[in-house]
Amino acid sequence: MDNxxxxxxxxxxxLKQKGLDGLVIFSSGAFYFLRPNQLNYFSEWxxxxxxxxxxxxxxxxxxxxxxxxWDLNRASQKSWIKDTRGTRNFSKDLTSILREFDISGSxxxxxxxxxxxxxxxAIGEAARVVPADDILEEVAxxxxxxxxxxxxxxxxxxxxxxxxxxxxxxxxIREYELVGEMEFAMxxxxxxxxxxxxxxxxxxxxxxxASDKRLAPGDIVIGEISPVFEGQVVQICxxxxxxxxxxxxxxxxxxxxxxxxxxxxxxxxHVPASSMSIAMNKxxxxxxxxxxxxxxxxxxxxxGFSLGSISPGATIxxxxxxxxxxxxxxxxxxxxxxxxxxxxxxxESVLVTESGTERLSETKTxxxxxxx
Amino acid sequence: xxxxxxxLKRGRDVWDRxxxxxxxxRERAQxxxxxxxxxxLDVMLVxxxxxxxxxxxxxxxxxxxxxxxxxxxxxxxxxxVTFIFQGGSRELxxxxxxxxxxxxxxxxxxxxxxxxxLKEKGLVPSRVGIAGIREWMPVREYQVxxxxxxxxxxxxxxxxxxxxxxxxxxxxxxxxxRASRIVARGFDFISxxxxxxxxERMIEAMIDREMRLEGVEDVRILIGKPREKxxxxxxxxxxxxxxxxxxxxxxxxSFERYWAEGIRTFSFKDSFFEKPDLGTxxxxxxxxxxxxxxxRTVSQFYKGLLGDADKSxxxxxxxxxxxxxxxxxxxxxxVIDDKSPIEMKEGMCFVLRLAAKSKKxxxxxxxxxxxxxxxxxxxxxx
Numbered sequence: 103m104d105n106x107x108x109x110x111x112x113x114x115x116x117l118k119q120k121g122l123d124g125l126v127i128f129s130s131g132a133f134y135f136l137r138p139n140q141l142n143y144f145s146e147w148x149x150x151x152x153x154x155x156x157x158x159x160x161x162x163x164x165x166x167x168x169x170x171x172w173d174l175n176r177a178s179q180k181s182w183i184k185d186t187r188g189t190r191n192f193s194k195d196l197t198s199i200l201r202e203f204d205i206s207g208s209x210x211x212x213x214x215x216x217x218x219x220x221x222x223x224a225i226g227e228a229a230r231v232v233p234a235d236d237i238l239e240e241v242a243x244x245x246x247x248x249x250x251x252x253x254x255x256x257x258x259x260x261x262x263x264x265x266x267x268x269x270x271x272x273x274x275i276r277e278y279e280l281v282g283e284m285e286f287a288m289x290x291x292x293x294x295x296x297x298x299x300x301x302x303x304x305x306x307x308x309x310x311x312a313s314d315k316r317l318a319p320g321d322i323v324i325g326e327i328s329p330v331f332e333g334q335v336v337q338i339c340x341x342x343x344x345x346x347x348x349x350x351x352x353x354x355x356x357x358x359x360x361x362x363x364x365x366x367x368x369x370x371x372h373v374p375a376s377s378m379s380i381a382m383n384k385x386x387x388x389x390x391x392x393x394x395x396x397x398x399x400x401x402x403x404x405x406g407f408s409l410g411s412i413s414p415g416a417t418i419x420x421x422x423x424x425x426x427x428x429x430x431x432x433x434x435x436x437x438x439x440x441x442x443x444x445x446x447x448x449x450e451s452v453l454v455t456e457s458g459t460e461r462l463s464e465t466k467t468x469x470x471x472x473x474x
Numbered sequence: 475x476x477x478x479x480x481x482l483k484r485g486r487d488v489w490d491r492x493x494x495x496x497x498x499x500r501e502r503a504q505x506x507x508x509x510x511x512x513x514x515l516d517v518m519l520v521x522x523x524x525x526x527x528x529x530x531x532x533x534x535x536x537x538x539x540x541x542x543x544x545x546x547x548x549x550x551x552x553x554x555v556t557f558i559f560q561g562g563s564r565e566l567x568x569x570x571x572x573x574x575x576x577x578x579x580x581x582x583x584x585x586x587x588x589x590x591x592l593k594e595k596g597l598v599p600s601r602v603g604i605a606g607i608r609e610w611m612p613v614r615e616y617q618v619x620x621x622x623x624x625x626x627x628x629x630x631x632x633x634x635x636x637x638x639x640x641x642x643x644x645x646x647x648x649x650x651x652r653a654s655r656i657v658a659r660g661f662d663f664i665s666x667x668x669x670x671x672x673x674e675r676m677i678e679a680m681i682d683r684e685m686r687l688e689g690v691e692d693v694r695i696l697i698g699k700p701r702e703k704x705x706x707x708x709x710x711x712x713x714x715x716x717x718x719x720x721x722x723x724x725x726x727x728s729f730e731r732y733w734a735e736g737i738r739t740f741s742f743k744d745s746f747f748e749k750p751d752l753g754t755x756x757x758x759x760x761x762x763x764x765x766x767x768x769x770r771t772v773s774q775f776y777k778g779l780l781g782d783a784d785k786s787x788x789x790x791x792x793x794x795x796x797x798x799x800x801x802x803x804x805x806x807x808x809v810i811d812d813k814s815p816i817e818m819k820e821g822m823c824f825v826l827r828l829a830a831k832s833k834k835x836x837x838x839x840x841x842x843x844x845x846x847x848x849x850x851x852x853x854x855x856x
Contacts (some may be wrong), residue, residue: 132542222613278486282686292570
């Protein structure tokens, strides 16, 4: 079935099930990788203004309201939604569409997490607001082949980012310059955006956006490399030592790689997501670091990444209830603070398959070193 | 100008204490505390959020939100301020390197943390001033906050931050100059580099790289091809840039928290972006600037510039407006329109832009960042 018809048909089924007159899918233009970007997923268009929404009626009418109005042409070209309308008065025009579409009883609203009071009140004047983020998450659970291919391509872009990381990480370069080169490599490979965190030093505490610190011989450089392509994020976590790695560091990193492998072994459809975290924490705990597996040192052991859903969740830990499902994209990262080595980055994104997992990147997760 | 927001503000994140010393922030906090006392408030909550609207909280804390999250500065009527950022305890060490506020706290649930703090300090009930909260806090968080402080009298104090931020201090003017110079260097790069066999995305990647190597925090680029049938500024796409194309490039960036933007029209020839002679259009833009000065209102300036354009037979394109204030946000007050009664003052920074139809290029567009001085506008993007 055509992607757009599938999305609309399934959304309408869910509206009917929930007894809703319609659905408003709102976006503030922000793109948060730990929250489903529902309007982007549904409309297949990434908004740039602070207030945008798709309105769906239970009878199947769909309109896309766009701010600023000069972005209308791009929306018309990118989105499958034919009824596109620019606005200079978002709240007023949104309520007009609700009336035009006879949405006056209960309206599901997706995206309230990024909606401000004025818009919420405007919708509330037209109909009874029912939070409905779950509708699009439910629609997005079933992946199309195109979405799976997008995830695979994003994995290859992440490799391009890591190759640049390895090439440019050297004494003297500043963290922000290194990130600039990584980002250029990923954009050149097709990325539309990047989420890159980094840290460098003899003993790191966490990863962060780049500072102007210069890399020095002996530094452990850690990076979380997460390109975005067509709205899909894939993440890999890598550690590079500038110089010969200390044997203790090599030993500890090997332990994390073992934890990663044991965690990935657990992933297959119909298995609780917590099993991945439990397997990872067992390896690290058995090595004597049980207390470092939990807050305040560590929290998530991974999370989902997807276009319209981050299922099985923004945090996968020992308590995560949902099961893994086929075609989910999941990052598995035993990124770990250890008292002897500091914070180390180690992680892979995988696609959940019928029988287990498919790695989305090709570069190996090992402790890399560069001669200086 | 509205642009695609990145997933993370991931460029160089530092606090240069010479460029922006702690005393500057303390002085801002003291001025607000004076307002708190004058308005007979007990406490003020100053909120900023996301990648465009972090200005309010950053103005007081120097902290910039790097994801679509919030940050809150709590100012009592006297004494030290408190800063709560949305994030985990693991981020605290890094955050502390970029803020002067000693009492800095992480919170995954920002409104709950704020309510808890106010209750601990005996400030529920009290008279609470708020800035940026109604406008920018997501409604679910807003409701939690308002329910939590329900016995309090809540007074809107948005105007206080707005007015303070509109007029830049000498230190802020220097930051605006630094950011603006990088914009100018960006355009120098565009007009000096070869872009053979390339497409829009690759051009964007090259400009982005140059700007990041200059140490910027955030880069926003839009492209317009005014010979296209229904052209508009838009993010780069997988489209070629071909010989003879007219190309408008919008470039905005933030450097050490402060934004600057510029717009240029180019002709693409022999793999280079050439700066064409825009003829009378450029002259009208320059002439229009003479109407900008302390004491005049924003609407007077707007009407003057468009009046000049009209007299000269120019057909302005007003979809993108004529500009607005700029500073800690890419889009600040005042908006330059025909109604604004705001009086222009020395120290205000503006983005001014003008677009017009053109037989030769389809359309032409220009824009720069200006500082208003006693003697008129000083172009910073040079």
